[in-house]
Amino acid sequence: KAGVTQTPRYLIKTRGQQVTLSCSPISGHRSVSWYQQTPGQGLQFLFEYFSETQRNKGNFPGRFSGRQFSNSRSEMNVSTLELGDSALYLCASSLGGSGTYNEQFFGPGTRLTVL
Amino acid sequence: GESVGLHLPTLSVQEGDNSIINCAYSNSASDYFIWYKQESGKGPQFIIDIRSNMDKRQGQRVTVLLNKTVKHLSLQIAATQPGDSAVYFCAERGFQKLVFGTGTRLLVSP
Numbered sequence: 765k766a767g768v769t770q771t772p773r774y775l776i777k778t779r780g781q782q783v784t785l786s787c788s789p790i791s792g793h794r795s796v797s798w799y800q801q802t803p804g805q806g807l808q809f810l811f812e813y814f815s816e817t818q819r820n821k822g823n824f825p826g827r828f829s830g831r832q833f834s835n836s837r838s839e840m841n842v843s844t845l846e847l848g849d850s851a852l853y854l855c856a857s858s859l860g861g862s863g864t865y866n867e868q869f870f871g872p873g874t875r876l877t878v879l
Numbered sequence: 880g881e882s883v884g885l886h887l888p889t890l891s892v893q894e895g896d897n898s899i900i901n902c903a904y905s906n907s908a909s910d911y912f913i914w915y916k917q918e919s920g921k922g923p924q925f926i927i928d929i930r931s932n933m934d935k936r937q938g939q940r941v942t943v944l945l946n947k948t949v950k951h952l953s954l955q956i957a958a959t960q961p962g963d964s965a966v967y968f969c970a971e972r973g974f975q976k977l978v979f980g981t982g983t984r985l986l987v988s989p
Contacts, residue, residue, distance in 0.1 A: 768922070797976075806968075806979055806980070806982060807923070807968060807979035807982075808979075809976045809977060809978070812976065820976050854922050854923070856923075867925055868925070868977070869925070870915075870921075870922030870923045870924070871922050872920065872921055872922050873922050
């Protein structure tokens with residue numbers, strides 16, 4: 765079974781631009797979560813999507829948004845990029861049913877550099 | 880996709896030694912805890928988990944201990960190998976989302 769894939773793996777943008785990152789979950793997984801990883805703040809939860817609906821959200825500004833498609837693939841968008849948005853963006857998928865915790869499987873991440 | 884590198888505590892051990900990585904969590908209401916391993920260029924990988932109604936859980940060469948009184952979690956790796964070199968994160972589940980610790984870099988020398 766293929767793992768979680770993220771595209772692109774590396775991205776360089778300039779301040780003020782916007783960016784869209786893509787995540788394809790493991791087949792059969794319906795939940796996709798996004799995380800930002802930086803040296804200063806570590807791994808921080810951005811949001812989670814399940815069945816095309818945002819189910820949970822972290823403490824990030826509205827410039828960060830996401831969506832999920834009917835095939836469970838997910839995209840996240842960052843508008844008006846700032847230097848501080850430079851980070852590794854990780855996507856994790858899980859079966860996603862409510863109740864007991866479902867193990868999350870992480871992709872390799874997209875390294876975003878904002879100049 | 881390298882793991883976080885600049886602000887991590889580091890644990891250096893010799894191959895064959897036992898390693899203990901510690902983590903303090905913040906939310907006394909957290910009911911589930913996980914240890915992840917992140918190697919350079921990869922996303923975090925699940926190692927072992929423990930529910931809040933347990934004190935100890937063992938896996939293959941790894942043991943997780945949970946002390947709810949002091950909100951402390953530890954990961955013990957037996958007979959540490961060079962392939963164990965990575966960044967290790969603990970995570971707690973609170974309010975239906977994972978909150979990660981800052982991570983510890985484990986360096987294993989032959």
